[in-house]
Amino acid sequence: MGWQQTALSKKLGLRYPIIQGPFGGGLSSTALAASVANAGGLGSFGAHHLAPAAIVELVSTLRQHTDKPFNINLWVSDHDPGALSMTVEAYQQHLRQMMPLYQRLDIEPPSQPDSFSHRFEEQVQAVLDARPPVFSFVYGIPSADIIEQCKRRDIFLLGTATTVKEALALQDAGVDAVVATGFEAGGHRVSFIDEAETVLTGTISLIPQVVDALHIPVIAAGGIADARGIAAALVLGAQGVQIGTAFLACNESATIAAHKALLRSGKVHNTVLSRRMTGRLARFIPNHALRELEALPQLPFPLQSWFYSPIKRASAARDDAEYFSLYASQSVSLIKHHQAAALLRDLVAGVDRIYSSM
Ligand SMILES: Cc1cc2nc3c(=O)[nH]c(=O)nc-3n(C[C@H](O)[C@H](O)[C@H](O)COP(=O)(O)O)c2cc1C
Known part of the structure; x- marks a missing residue:
C-alpha cells in the first residue's frame, strides 16, 4: 500500500x-x-x-x-548541572535520608562513585x-x-x-x-x-x-x-x-x-511524569517506589538514578513491579x-x- x-x-x-x-x-x-x-x-x-x-x-x-x-x-x-560535584558530606547526608528505604527493602546502599557512566x-x-x-x-x-x-x-x-x-x-x-x-x-x-x-x-x-x-x-x-x-x-x-x-x-x-x-x-489508564527515578522528567505507571521517592529530596541526573539503581536492581531480581521503574506511555491500555x-x-x-x- x-x-x-x-x-x-x-x-x-x-x-x-x-x-x-x-x-x-x-x-x-x-x-x-x-x-x-x-x-x-x-x-x-x-x-x-x-x-x-x-x-x-x-x-x-x-x-x-x-x-x-x-x-x-x-x-x-x-x-545535569551539579551532578558531578557532590561533596562527600552531601552524599552522606542524602544516603542517611535514603537509608530507611534501603533497610526496609534489605538493600545494600550505594557507595559514592568516582565518576558517572x-x-x-x-x-x-x-x-x-x-x-x-x-x-x-x-x-x-x-x-x-x-x-x-x-x-x-x-x-x-x-x-x-x-x-x-x-x-x-x-x-x-x-x-x-x-x-x-x-x-x-x-x-x-x-x-x-x-x-x-x-x-x-x-x-x-x-x-x-x-x-x-x-x-x-x-x-x-x-x-x-x-x-x-x-x-x-x-x-x-x-x-x-x-x-x-x-x-x-x-x-x-x-x-x-x-x-x-x-x-x-x-x-x-493513568501515568505520571516524574523526575524522582532518574533526576530527569519521565513518564511512569505510579507505584510504591515513585510515591516513596516523592517524599525524599531530589538530586540532578544521573545522581538521582545512582541512588535509585540498587532498588531497581533488587526489584528486577524479585520481579517486583512496586519498586521497579514502570516506564509507560499514556496509551498503555491499548497494548495487547x-x-x-x-x-x-x-x-x-x-x-x-x-x-x-x-
Ligand atoms: C522504557 C523506555 C526507555 C526509553 N529510552 C529511550 C532512550 O534511551 N533513547 C530514546 O531516544 N528514546 C527512549 N525512549 C523513547 C522511545 O524510544 C519512544 O520514542 C517512545 O516510547 C514513544 O512513545 P510511546 O511510548 O508512547 O510509544 C524510551 C521509552 C521507554 C518506554
Missing part, C-alpha cells in the same frame, strides 16, 4: 515506516531490535548506558542477527567506528564535526525534538530526519532547549507544527500504540512513526515480566501483543484496512 513507502522508508530501505523506539538503561535487547528489523520495521537499541567497546560489540551482534537496517541510540547530554564523546567514537546504518540521539545535538563524520560514513542521522524550536535546531545542524515526541510518550521527556516541564506539547499538536516548519522528514512519537495512531500521525504529515511502550511490552524486550504484564493488562513481529504485522494490516476504507 502507498502509505508504506514514504520518503523515509525509501531512504532507509524499510518495508514499513515504523520504528521500534530505543530503550535506554538496559531495557533494549538485540532480539527485539533484530526481530523488528527482520519483520520490515526499523529496530533500535538504546546504548547510552554502554561502554564504547560494548557498543562496537553490540553493532556486530546485530549484524549477525539481521541484514536489514537498525538504529543505535545515545544521549548527547549525560549529566560513559561519556557521550567516547561512545559516539564507537558508533563512528562500528558504522550502524542509523544513529539516533536525544537530549541535544552532537558537534558539527561528529555530524560531518557520520555523513562521511553514510550513517543516517535521527535527532529528537519535543518542540518546533528543537526540531529547527536539529534540521539546521544537518540531521536527516527528526523524531518529534509528544508528551504522551513513555520514557524520558527529552527536551534540550527549554525545561521539560514547560514544553509538554501533545503529539496531535506537535506533529503538524513540526511538519510545517521543517523540509526534512518528521517521525511522530508519543502515544501511538495501534494502527489508528499510525494513520493519524501520517495524516498529520509524519513520514513515519516511532513506537516505544507497545514494543517494550513484547516478550523480546529486556524489561521485567511484572512490568510487561502490567503494560499488557489493559487496566492501566506479546510478540514484536506479530505486533508489527497487525499494525501494518490495521493501517492497510484504514487506508483502503478511506
Whole structure:
C-alpha cells in the first residue's frame, strides 16, 4: 500500500515506516531490535548506558542477527548541572535520608562513585567506528564535526525534538530526519532547549507544527500504540512513526515480566511524569517506589538514578513491579501483543484496512 513507502522508508530501505523506539538503561535487547528489523520495521537499541567497546560489540551482534537496517541510540547530554560535584558530606547526608528505604527493602546502599557512566564523546567514537546504518540521539545535538563524520560514513542521522524550536535546531545542524515526541510518550521527556516541564506539547499538536516548519522528514512519537495512531500521525504529515511502550511490552524486550504484564493488562489508564527515578522528567505507571521517592529530596541526573539503581536492581531480581521503574506511555491500555513481529504485522494490516476504507 502507498502509505508504506514514504520518503523515509525509501531512504532507509524499510518495508514499513515504523520504528521500534530505543530503550535506554538496559531495557533494549538485540532480539527485539533484530526481530523488528527482520519483520520490515526499523529496530533500535538504546546504548547510552554502554561502554564504547560494548557498543562496537553490540553493532556486530546485530549484524549477525539481521541484514536489514537498525538504529543505535545515545544521549548527547549525560549529566545535569551539579551532578558531578557532590561533596562527600552531601552524599552522606542524602544516603542517611535514603537509608530507611534501603533497610526496609534489605538493600545494600550505594557507595559514592568516582565518576558517572560513559561519556557521550567516547561512545559516539564507537558508533563512528562500528558504522550502524542509523544513529539516533536525544537530549541535544552532537558537534558539527561528529555530524560531518557520520555523513562521511553514510550513517543516517535521527535527532529528537519535543518542540518546533528543537526540531529547527536539529534540521539546521544537518540531521536527516527528526523524531518529534509528544508528551504522551513513555520514557524520558527529552527536551534540550527549554525545561521539560514547560514544553509538554501533545503529539496531535506537535506533529503538524513540526511538519510545517521543517523540509526534512518528521517521525511522530508519543502515544501511538495501534494502527489508528499510525494513520493519524501520517495524516498529520509524519513520514513515519516511532513506537516505544507497545514494543517494550513484547516478550523480546529486556524489561521485567511484572512490568510487561502490567503494560499488557489493559487496566492501566493513568501515568505520571516524574523526575524522582532518574533526576530527569519521565513518564511512569505510579507505584510504591515513585510515591516513596516523592517524599525524599531530589538530586540532578544521573545522581538521582545512582541512588535509585540498587532498588531497581533488587526489584528486577524479585520481579517486583512496586519498586521497579514502570516506564509507560499514556496509551498503555491499548497494548495487547506479546510478540514484536506479530505486533508489527497487525499494525501494518490495521493501517492497510484504514487506508483502503478511506
Ligand atoms: C522504557 C523506555 C526507555 C526509553 N529510552 C529511550 C532512550 O534511551 N533513547 C530514546 O531516544 N528514546 C527512549 N525512549 C523513547 C522511545 O524510544 C519512544 O520514542 C517512545 O516510547 C514513544 O512513545 P510511546 O511510548 O508512547 O510509544 C524510551 C521509552 C521507554 C518506554
